[in-house]
Amino acid sequence: MHWPKNMILRQSLQILWRTPLHEVLLWRSRWAEGRRRCYSTALSERLRERFAFKKATHSIAQLYLDPEISTELRLASLPVEQKVVVLHGWIDSAPRKLSKRLTFATLRGAQFDFVTSNGSSAVGLNGDSSEDLAGKNTIQLVQMHPENIKEDDYHSLRRMKQETPVCVEGTVGIHKGTDGRYEITIVKITALNDTMNFASQVRETKQWDPKDRYLQLRTPALQRALALRSRVASLVRTEFSELGFTEIETPLLFRSTPEGAREFLVPSRTNAGKMYALPQSPQQYKQLLMAGGVHRYYQIAKCFRDEDLRADRQPEFTQVDLEMAFSSAADVQAVVERVLTRVWRDVRGVHLEMPFKRLRYADAMSLYGIDKPDLRGGLELIDLSAFATSTRHSNYPVFEILKYRPSGPSDAPTLAGAPDGYPTLRSPLMYKIDLAKEPAEAWLKAAASEFKLKFHSGTSDVGAVAAVIMQAYNIQDGDILFACTRQQVPFENPTPLGRQRLHLLHGKVKSDEIAPLWVVDFPLFTPVERQEVVDGHIEFDYDSLMSTHHPFTMPVLSDESLGAVLDVASSAPDTHTQLDACTVLGQHYDIVINGVELGGGSARIHDSMLQRLILAEIMKVRGVLRDPEAEQPENPFTHLLTALSMGCPPHAGLAVGFDRLCAMLYGSESIRDVVAFPKTQSGADPLVGSPSEVRADVLLSYHMQLADKK
Structure with missing residues (x-):
């Protein structure tokens, strides 16, 4: 045998050569056991330190x-x-x-x-x-x-x-x-x-995969967003507690109701063929709390709507919900102003002046072309109905313009694009005043041709009318005019000039300026949109009405509103009395900040008979009849109507979108930035794989099976 030249290695091999095999194996076993013990001891020490670490003394x-x-x-x-x-x-x-x-x-x-x-x-x-x-x-x-x-x-x-x-x-x-x-x-x-x-x-990475959301949450931006959200929730709870409100949780397993958006349904295993519905809001429960003697209620509530998603929409969302007994709309608005003022002061260091500005719905649509106007940029629309009426479409007679004065040669505005879903919707007529090239009335002649204007002055001298308009509204050479038409009471929201105004203001308003306001006196009912556009105009069915807010909103106490509702609701069953959606107003109010609708509320109908008449005769809710003695089993509002008849006090309330509030405080246009685990545009959560398929046998236990795909 040839031994290695290395002395130590040669001696070791010679010893092993002379040692019996069983002793070599025993030595090898003991050596391996020693290594395992050393490794186990080191591993045990490391694991022990990972779980028995010291408590932090500071952040x-x-x-x-x-x-x-x-x-x-x-x-x-x-x-x-x-x-x-x-x-x-x-x-x-x-x-x-x-x-x-x-x-x-x-x-x-x-x-x-x-x-x-x-x-x-x-x-x-x-x-x-x-x-x-x-x-x-x-x-x-x-x-x-x-x-x-x-x-x-x-x-x-x-x-x-x-x-x-x-x-x-x-x-x-x-x-x-x-x-x-x-x-x-x-x-x-x-x-x-x-x-x-x-x-x-x-x-x-710049584009995070939703599956890595838990890693994205480690970024300072999202850590700050979640910390801000927690702080806002704490401030809201503190303020409501100081104001004497009681925080009460309402059930998430509700029943399906006909009002509102599409619902998420939950099948019942123990009640074959029946389903729960996840609440779109705690609306009915909080009214029941008022009937139950709760004076001031609030909660930070989870709500659910099965609808198409946008940057500011999620299928599940959070709202700050409140209701006050023995209270009016003004009482609710005062509370909301106090809560928002504290949140803005403590989170952003911004002082909001109270009371907030108030604007009627009709004025908001006339001046800004939208029911949630951003007041920071000025630019008000000009109603020219006193001079001319459009005859192009009978439901869109109001002729209006928007004057824009460029800040310099590089300020060249463009037309706003059509909104999603309405590619054929009409656009405003855009015209630049250039007195060196054409007469002053050229813009009005172009508008008269486009919108088939009929002038009220009884004169064919368009130049004279244009001169009066330009002097009255300080229209000068170099100004750019946008002209279009709208309904007398606009249900098209925003109007074409409202969209144009938003387009012109985009990126030009002061981001640190806060402009809160209340929009009040909304139409109580809205005609149903026919989902069709004729010659650039959205068509509405004025014979079919839906609630602008919800069917529990109290009409304004006037002959034109409450009186008209009572006349229609109490008319003989065989007569056909049509309610004019343009004149009937409701005690509905929205809180708007910088063009964002943060929330909305209303004074509620606490009279059982009035509520029944509206549901049965105007809303035509299936199962609800004018006569309470003829109650139908399928009436979805029996519980509420009964509660209202048991001495329910007057009450009013509101819900603020908590996700939107936090996004605004954070400085983001998307609520996804302030939600820990948001859903994608399709309503899915790729991180956990929801929604997921369910086995056929599980579906059968809920008395369900999948329909065959055609």
Whole structure:
């Protein structure tokens, strides 16, 4: 046999050669067992540290707010050696090895502290507000390695990947070369879990896959959004508590009702053939609470609507719901103003003047062409009905214009596009006043031809009419006019000029300006849209009415509104009395801020007979009859009508879209940015795979089966 030249290896092999086989195997077994025990001990130690880690003493923001740390650093500008802090978080930037013994990295805090603008006097080392410092939520880590450190030591900062969760023990010092930022000199750092490379790689993406939403939630933007949402909810609850409201949860398993949008249905296993419906709002339950003696109710409620989604829509959404007994619309509006004023003050540091401005629906549509106007940019529409009427379409007689004065040569406005779903809808006529090329009345002649105008003055001198209009409304050379028509009481919302106004103002309003208002005196009923466009005009069926808000809204107390409703509702069954949707107004009110409808409410009908007449005779709800003695089993409102007849007090309420409120405070146009796990445009959640298929046997237990696909 040829032995190796290496002396130690040769001697070892010679010993093994002379040793009996069973002793070699026994030695090998003991050696392997020793390795397993060493590995098991090391693994056990690491697992024990991952679960038995130290509790954090501070968040990163709290370090800056700790007066003891701040004082020591101001006086000495040296690390606080006598005080070790413990922080939790993730490795935010890849560790940087600057020398054999020195490593730097950035820690992203586990807790995002949203310090609100409520007048806090806490400041940072350089005069930064506490809100500014809290928003940074990262801190530099410094590790000085001992001489005998091993590169694979799991306590070594330099071996940790981005997005590794860690527990850091260290001392606080000033990060040199910064405006008073802190840094942590590590005493000990423990990795609390391993992480895949994907967790750090996905951070650089611009388009996040919905399946990675939980990783996207780690980003500072969404951490701030969720912290803001939590803070707003806390402020809302505090304010309602101070105002004497009772928070009450209402059921999520409701019954299907004919009013409102399409519902989500939940089959019942124990009641064959019957289904629950998820509530679109707690409307009926909160009215029942008023009948039940609850004086002031509120809740932050989950609601559900099975409808096509947009940037500001989700199938499940949250609203701040409230109802007040023995109260009027004005009482509700005062409460909502107080809540919103506090939220804006404490979250954004903005003071809202109370009371908010009020605008009638008819005025909003006439001046701004939309029922949720943004008041920040000016630009009011001009109604020219006193001069001419359009005869192009009998239901669209009002002739109106919008005057736009360009700010300079580069300010060249364009026409707004048609809204989604209405590609053939008419667009405004756009005309630039150029007195050097054509006479002053040229724009009016073009409008007269386009809209078939009939002038009221009885004169054919268009130039004279144009001169009066231009002088009255200060129309000058270089101005751009947009002209179009609308209904007398606009149900087309927004109108063509309303869309054009929004288009012109886009990107030109002050983002930090807040313009709240109440829109009141809505039409109680709206004619049903026929889903067709004729010659650029939306067609409505004025013989078929639906509730503008909901069928429980009280009419305005006037002969034109309440009187007309009573006349129609109480007329003889064999007579056909038509209600004029253009003249009957309801006690419905919307809260609008910067062109966003944050919420809406109304004074409710608390008289059982009036409610029954509206449901039976005007809304034609199946199962509801004028005579309560002839009650039908399929009446979906029996419970409510009965409750109203049992001494229910007058009441009014409102619901504010909580998701929209948070999005506005956050500065986003999409509520997806303030919802932790939003649905996609199709209503799905790819992260968890919902909605999901259900086995046939499970469906059968709910007395259901899938229909064959055709």
